[in-house]
Amino acid sequence: MLIFRYLAKEVFVTLASLTTILLLIFMSNQFVRYLNRAASGQIPGMIIMKLMMLELPNLMGLLLPLGFYVALLIAYGRLYAESEMTVLQACGYGPSQLLRHSFVMAAVVSVLVGIIMIWASPVIATERAKLLRTTGIQTAIQMIVPGRFRALSEGKQIFYVESMNREHSKAQQVFLARQVVKDNHLQWDILLAERAFAETDPTTLENYIVLQQGSEYEGMPGKADFQVSEFDQYKARLPHPVIEIEKDIRTTDTASLLPFNNPDKRKAAELQWRLSVPIMVLTLTLVAVPLSRVNPRAGKYAKLLPAIVLYIVYANFIFVSRDWLIAGKVPLWFGMWWLHFAVAGIGLLLIWRNQVKLS
Template identity: 35%
Template structure:
């Protein structure tokens, strides 16, 4: 019966956790999706890269969502069991609240192991790959974001192409307006060409070139004497490139490298990853204690104070992390004191829930006066 009961409770909680996690994840992804669409419209990233970067960020979103989803699911699942009197049947069958807490912590261990695998391995690996993909995206030039038949840019810096060749990817009928600096003077230039292509040179200087074919270049202000018209068969322009920086942000590092590191930010990141795992069993006891309601109260009677406690817990962890990163809190103290405070709160709520120190008033016998 013990194993069967644990499976039943675990199914109730874990299915709800998966559902709440999916809903919260979709909410976050929709916000990021709108933000990235704006960057695509501005010509700062390609549409294909949108799904790549969102996919890499999903583990980081889940590592924050999972403790919250588990806590809310525990309140909803156990609240329903109380409302439908299933908990009363369990207690009358000999299942104590101590044993129910053991089942709850067992379910919390499943969520904690999942969270640990995401926090310690999957999320940093995905964030490192996301940083690599972002660097590759930054190497793309404005010509990689061109849409045929549409002017891109603003002011005197404008690009327009008629179409792309289907196989080679050459730009047909290209117009480029730009400004060059010569002797501290800005000189407008316009280049018309029948074809153009980008060539990335694999050399030590890592330079990219834009090659124009069969065109004309105009340089200078119209109506002035210093005006040049150049017709060319081939004209090459060296394009500015960005050097790839070393990816060494703490959230992209492996957990093993964080353990070996002596840098402050790396130590804070390590404590944060551990905290997102430690928070789960503490929230489990708080959720178990505050999920007890009677049918007249309804399952949402204690959800508000429970959610306030959860928000306060997460907010203190975020505040503590910021304080550690800025050096306002000692790294030796870390985030452990926050877990300690809420572990005591969880213990106090469970004691009240289990009625360990319930005061029982003894009924004293009434003393009658013999003279009456």
């Protein structure tokens, strides 16, 4: 137990350091992508940090298998390079015990990754889609520049505001022209208001722009018979990007993806993908333990490069296998499982090779 605690400390400290570094790198990259989307008007800038927080668990689930794999290689590689593993073996601590203890640690990480991928991932994807959907009206409003006319809905609506507050949530002196068809005739509705702000209807959850203290002009261009009416408050729906949550397979809870032989290939592929990530932790452990054995003269990083290459090939083929499954190029029973068996076979081959060298 003392040896296990020592090994676990070495591995998990390294895992924490590696995962933190990888998270910072990938989160920075994702932050830049969200900034670009906000600059182009695809999302409002005010939700970037919320989106980043929602990305964090998913990234953790994807990076933990890589982090644990590299942590085993570095931690055990150091023990071999500094002859500590040789001392442990001289005390009766053999390769089989090392593999068994490594799988105990791998099981902990695999369960954590499984919780993220199987339960948390669809919940987070749903919340992310809802956030983007409910902030669509804010996106449209944030793209409006005071003092300039802005065309919406392919020119069918023209919006103009004289000034806006700092939060870009309230506007003063608003002009809204909408192209509508009434009695088979094309006409324009023109709205003028002193103030305007965004509002979500609590019943329908639809987003509206609320105009206050204004007038409405209805009629056909070129004719004088315009109808004029005044209002204290007027709600108008502005077009904005809407994400259909139910159409995104990532938002589907795992129970709804069952059975394994689901005739819907997209659901079958998504289910195998969610199960494949925690399985990766176990198969990579089977490879990392024998691969971490290095000659003290070669250094603890001697086999790190081929190990990383193997991981890259493994991870890429998982994505390829998912695409093959969706496209119907491979049967459901074959799916992504062949890849896990192949990597596990490589691990068993490396273990057998090390045993031959020791005998």
